Amino acid sequence: MPDAHEISDDELLYRKVPIGPHWYNQETDELSPDAFNPRSIDETGISLERAQSKEHPEFRTIMQAAQGPSLNGYYVAVFRVGDLRREGFNVVANPDIERGIPGHVLITDLTYENRKNPESQDKKLLLAQGLVLQVDGPFHTT
Amino acid sequence: MSTAEMNVAMRDSTTGKRYLTEQTSEADVLVSAICLDEEIAAQWDAIIDDRLIEWGQYPNDFELDGLVAPSDRAIRKAYALLKFMRSQDWPLPTSVIADGEGGIVFENRRDPDYQRIEISDQGDMYLVTFRDRRMQGRPEPIDFD
Numbered sequence: 713m714p715d716a717h718e719i720s721d722d723e724l725l726y727r728k729v730p731i732g733p734h735w736y737n738q739e740t741d742e743l744s745p746d747a748f749n750p751r752s753i754d755e756t757g758i759s760l761e762r763a764q765s766k767e768h769p770e771f772r773t774i775m776q777a778a779q780g781p782s783l784n785g786y787y788v789a790v791f792r793v794g795d796l797r798r799e800g801f802n803v804v805a806n807p808d809i810e811r812g813i814p815g816h817v818l819i820t821d822l823t824y825e826n827r828k829n830p831e832s833q834d835k836k837l838l839l840a841q842g843l844v845l846q847v848d849g850p851f852h853t854t
Numbered sequence: 855m856s857t858a859e860m861n862v863a864m865r866d867s868t869t870g871k872r873y874l875t876e877q878t879s880e881a882d883v884l885v886s887a888i889c890l891d892e893e894i895a896a897q898w899d900a901i902i903d904d905r906l907i908e909w910g911q912y913p914n915d916f917e918l919d920g921l922v923a924p925s926d927r928a929i930r931k932a933y934a935l936l937k938f939m940r941s942q943d944w945p946l947p948t949s950v951i952a953d954g955e956g957g958i959v960f961e962n963r964r965d966p967d968y969q970r971i972e973i974s975d976q977g978d979m980y981l982v983t984f985r986d987r988r989m990q991g992r993p994e995p996i997d998f999d
Contacts, residue, residue, distance in 0.1 A: 732915045733952035734905065742949065742963060749954050751920045781918035833982075833989045837968065842987060 717805040721794030724763035725803070725817060726777040729847065731784040736847050743789060743844055745836035750824045757804065757818030760791070764815075771815035778851030787849035795843050801835070898940050901950050906933055909952055921954040927977035932958040935971070935979070938998045947971075971996070 727747065729736050735747040750758050764771040778786045793803055801819055808816040826832050906929050909916075913923030924932070932950070939947075947960040956975025962968070968984040972993065980993035 730915075730919050730921070732909075732912075732919075733921065733954055734949065735951055737949055740948070744949065744951050744959070744961065746951055746953050746959060751954065753920055782915055783918075784915055830989045830992075833984075834987060837984055837987045837989075841968070 719762065719793055719803055719805055719817065720767075721792070721797060723765070723768075723793045724845075725760040725791045725793060725796070726763060726774060727758075727760045727789040727791065728778060728780060729787040729789055729849075730780070730782050731786060731850055732782060736787045736789075736849075738787075738847075738850075741847070743840040743847055745833070745840040747789065748822060748836040748839050750822050750827045752824050754822075754824050756823060757806075757820035758822045760803075760817050760819060761813055762805075762815030762817060763790075768815065772813065774848060775851060778849060779853050782853070785850045785852035787847050788851065789847045790845045791839070791843055792845060795845075799838060799843060894946065897946055898936065901936060901946075902933065905950050905952075906936075906958075909958075916952070916954070921952075922956040922975070924952050924958050925956040925975040925977075928956060928958045928973045928975055931973045931977040931979065932960075935960065935973070935998065 729743070729747045733746065735744045736742070748758055761777045762768060762771045763777075764773050774788050774790075778788050780786055796803055796819070801821055804818045804820055806816050806818045807814045821835055822832055906924075909924045910926070910929050916923035936950075945964070948963045949961040951959050951961065953959050953972065958973045960971040960973075962970070966985070967990075968987075970982045970984075972980045972982055974980070979996050981996045982993045983990045
């Protein structure tokens with residue numbers, strides 16, 4: 713089994729997008745940069761999750777990644793690691809065993825502290841309009 | 855909302871805020887005609903009913919995800935802005951979203967530029983413009999009469 717901390721360029725990442733704030737418009741397939749706003753607890757980066765694959769069966773499926781407390785449910789935005797790295801994003805493994813998310817990763821470029829910087833605004837827009845492969849869902853918590 | 859042609863020409867000398875004028879471009883006039891359609895009217899209503907009212911009634915759903923629901927001030931300001939835009943026959947914003955920090959954002963993706971009117975949790979408004987996915991300048995304080 714590959715080293716879980718080594719994230720290969722061809723891996724897919726999931727970013728959970730709550731439905732309530734309307735950050736994704738399913739009719740127009742448009743994602744808002746606000747889907748990548750760091751929250752106050754995101755001091756070291758925003759959270760994504762590595763996709764389950766043949767090489768990494770220990771990671772969660774998209775359905776599992778879409779689970780959460782919101783009653784409205786979630787979409788899941790999908791990214792490829794290599795695409796993020798080519799644009800200079802720093803993707804760091806950050807397994808969260810306590811919450812049962814062994815594939816948890818951080819994009820350390822976006823933090824609560826730097827969230828209002830022009831560079832951070834550009835990065836959020838790049839994620840939303842340039843790098844996202846697809847947005848799946850809606851998923852509702854089971 | 856054709857914010858690229860928002861004509862934020864008037865500046866209050868005391869506050870430094872620029873004010874949206876009522877001027878409309880040819881494109882705005884065309885869209886204004888379309889706005890007479892009942893479907894468009896329903897879409898304006900839907901923004902109020904499905905977003906502003908819902909956000910005000912169910913803030914708990916935001917808190918569950920570690921987000922902050924739009925504040926009362928932001929909701930009131932967004933409602934006033936919607937009324938203003940509608941009264942001026944401006945096109946619908948392409949999207950109205952919550953920012954997760956107590957504010958509300960009106961997005962315009964119709965023009966080559968991506969523009970946002972950001973309403974903070976305190977009810978202040980800013981115009982933010984992106985060109986080629988780069989933010990242009992700083993968020994600019996704006997308001998309307």
